[in-house]
Amino acid sequence: MKTTTVKRTATKTTAAAPKSAKAAAAKTPAAKAPARKPESRAAMIRRARRINRELAEVYPYAHPELDFTNPFELLVATVLSAQTTDLRVNQTTPALFALCPTPEDMAAMDPERLEELIRPAGFFRAKTKSLLGLSAALRDRFGGEVPGRLEDLVSLPGVGRKTANVVLGNAFGVPGITVDTHFGRLARRFGWTTQEDPEKVEADVAEIFPKSEWTMLSHRVVFHGRRVCHSRKPACGACPIAPLCPSYGEGETDPEKAKKLLKYEMGGQPGQRLRPPADYPGRPAAPLAAR
Structure with missing residues (x-):
């Protein structure tokens, strides 16, 4: 009896195609945004100044959002604004300024009473210490007046460059950059x-x-x-x-x-x-x- 040998041809197996376009998209790496060309410093400065001009058009009324009527009120409000909103500070300061309109008045405040007044602004114990300290310094070293020089302002308790620049720029007209x-x-x-x-x-x-x-x-x-x-x-x-x-x-x-x-x-x-x-x-x- 003659035996017939059947040759089996191996077939190349291919991966099954995704069942849907969504599945295919899931397997496709997300397209990357085109890389930006390196920018020269001169180009960056031109772009930066144009941004400033555009922002001036959008916010022609830009202003400090803390309520104040004199340099002392602005200084106090700016110290209070740390780690809270200007809105909350503006809700807190009317009662404070009614009782303490001058550095002499604030320096003489009972610490516990001052804490209660500024409690809504948060971190009231640390801020009370700063307000009492800067008020006493204004009374004793500056005749009860807020100084108009950066080096004098930053020497006050609780006052850093940011606070000093806010006061200089908005109470004294001295240009400053406020980095909050x-x-x-x-x-x-x-x-x-x-x-x-x-x-x-x-x-x-x-x-x-x-x-x-x-x-x-x-x-x-x-x-x-x-x-x-x-x-x-x-x-x-x-x-x-x-x-x-x-x-x-x-x-x-x-x-x-x-x-x-x-x-x-x-x-x-x-x-x-x-x-x-x-x-x-x-x-x-x-x-x-x-x-």
Whole structure:
């Protein structure tokens, strides 16, 4: 009997194709954003100054958001503003200033009474110590007047460069860069500095802008940081300076979703439209989404 041998041809096995386009997309690596070209320092300075001009258009009424009527009130309010909101400070200071309108009055306050007055502003024990110390120093060393020099201001208890620059710029008209958390965050996002230390941030930014712009630049950047370029989720899709920002895309880029993240009034809620204070005499700024 003749035996027939059957040859078996091996077939190459191929992987099964994904069952859906969604599955295929899941297997495809996400496309990377195109790398930005290196920027010269001159180009960075031009871009930075254009950002400042654009912010001036968006926030023509930018101003310190602490309520004050004299240098002493501004100094006290700025010390109180550490680790809390300007809104909370403005709710706290009327009663405080009614009882302590001068450094002499505040220096004579009972510490426990002062603690109770400023308790809503948080860290009230440390702040009470600073307020009593700086008030006594103003009384004893400066004749009850707030000095108009940086070196004198930073010698007061609880007063650092940030507080000193706020007072100098807004009570004495002396240009200064106020590096708070908002300003430092945006300066790094804008590519003006890579520093984390506030004094180093101040030094880097001071080299980019003319001295005459320092105070208003600080207000504009802080306004933008509070209202649009938030810490955890910036509203990139509703930002008027997005084309100038090297950090575009860190936050929400969808315009409709981004608009819901906007906060325009101090203490405002998401979705509020951009508008100036009720007593601002100038023109209102256009909504960001329309720019």
